[in-house]
Amino acid sequence: MMANGVWGRAAGAMVLGLMLSLAAAMPTFAASVKVTVNGMPITDVQISQRVKLFALEGNKSGTAGATNQLIDEAIQMAEAKRLGISVSNAQIDGAMLDIARNLKVSKDKLLQMLTQSGVNPETLRDRLRSAIAWAGVTESAIMPQVQISDLELDQRxxxxxxxxxxxxxxxxxxxxxxxxxxxxxxxxxxxxxxxxxxxxxxxxxxxxxxxxxxxxxxxxxxxxxxxxxxxxxxxxxxxxxxxxxxxxxxxxxxxxxxxxAQDLTFIKGDLRAEVGNSALAGEVDKYLATLRSQAKIIRN
The missing domain is CATH 3.10.50.40 (Chitinase A; domain 3)
Incomplete structure (x- = not known):
């Protein structure tokens, strides 16, 4: 029993030593912070991952576009946190499933497509988290500001x-x-x-x-x-x-x-959605621009 105990400790030490030697031999890839947004870091790894996701989607805005999107998302997530808006993993899973359905593939196939393109699935999950959070900000803080005049709708x-x-x-x-x-x-x-x-x-x-x-x-x-x-x-x-x-x-x-008989009910219904969506999009852009102008953004 004593021999077995000694052998066990020796084998454990050999395995640990092998792991340490392998770790020492492997190159380290420390993420480099490229931008900080209100103290929140955005690394080169995040940017390169977003560029790969862009490429998969056919978005050609490259590093600049990926960086700007990540800056916006950092600002959006901070505003959602300020307003007490949180996003659950279940919501993100549901959004991932919706994407898979739109592509007419299974969720596992979607994950495989991401991995084969060099995209960590967490990259897509991060973007979905910020999109869902920003939708919450839009609903709670921006939509109440959008007013549509019935007189304007009647005239149009x-x-x-x-x-x-x-x-x-x-x-x-x-x-x-x-x-x-x-x-x-x-x-x-x-x-x-x-x-x-x-x-x-x-x-x-x-x-x-x-x-x-x-x-x-x-x-x-x-x-x-x-x-x-x-x-x-x-x-x-x-x-x-x-x-x-x-x-x-x-x-x-x-x-x-x-x-x-001139009945404007149905035309007004379509116009209300059209004008409302246009007005809301404008207010959302203004809201984000204001937040961005107030944010402390440091590029390294």
């Missing part, structure tokens, strides 16, 4: 309404159900040539196999595709559109009522 929406979009309709859809659009279109055209108004639409459809009349109800022109809105604008009450092939078969729209 009114300027976008074309003449054919200024009608309100009550419509019926006449649909010839089934495949074989050529034959069904021929039947729809015969129906259309005999059409005498919405009141007799159902009775007329009974002469055809698998033809249905559906009450669409009230629709404003801005709720419909431009091609249909333009055609409807040229019809009077009692008119019916040309046959169109749809998923269920062949469809026509009959005009039961038509009134002049």
């Amino acid at each position: 929406a009114a300027g976008q309404v074309a003449a054919y979009q200024s009608f309100d309709y009550i419509l019926k859809e006449v649909i010839f159900i089934g495949q074989g659009s050529g034959a069904r279109t021929g039947q729809a055209n015969r129906y259309r040539s005999s059409f005498a108004g919405c009141d007799s639409a159902v009775d007329l459809s009974l002469a055809y196999t698998d033809a249905a009349v559906i009450d669409v109800g009230r629709r404003h022109a801005t709720q419909m595709p431009d091609a249909i809105a333009k055609e409807l604008a040229g019809l009077n009450v009692g008119g019916i559109t040309k046959p169109r092939v749809v998923e269920q078969g062949v469809s026509m729209l009959a005009v039961c009522q038509k009134t002049q």
Whole structure:
């Protein structure tokens, strides 16, 4: 037992000595600090890793672009910390999974792609962490500052309404159900040539196999595709559109009522999102520029 104990200690010493000798023989690659942002270091290793990630994405901004992005992220993370915004590992894992799904690969395959390109997966995780944190800053501190004037939206929406979009309709859809659009279109055209108004639409459809009349109800022109809105604008009450092939078969729209009515609801909805996104992007840029101007950035 004593011999075994002595041998064990000797073997342990040999292994330790071998490890120390190997460590002494291996070159050391100490990271060099290239930039400090409010005392937070950004190293050459971080920059080179970000450049490799850029290359994988097709971003050609190189070292300068990578450095600037890392500076922005340091500032963004500091602001998130100030506001009490934290990012969990689960959120980052979810974002990684979303990227993999967008690329139509598994998460393991994504990690393999990164590794094969010389990118440490933590490089992507770091960027995702700052992006999620900055989204939190945007939601809590910047979005409340963005105001969209309803008067401005009304004016802009009114300027976008074309003449054919200024009608309100009550419509019926006449649909010839089934495949074989050529034959069904021929039947729809015969129906259309005999059409005498919405009141007799159902009775007329009974002469055809698998033809249905559906009450669409009230629709404003801005709720419909431009091609249909333009055609409807040229019809009077009692008119019916040309046959169109749809998923269920062949469809026509009959005009039961038509009134002049400018409805800006749907145009304003799209404009609100467009103007809101543009205004928010501008405020986000201003917010970050202010933080950057206040930051202590030292380049080595």
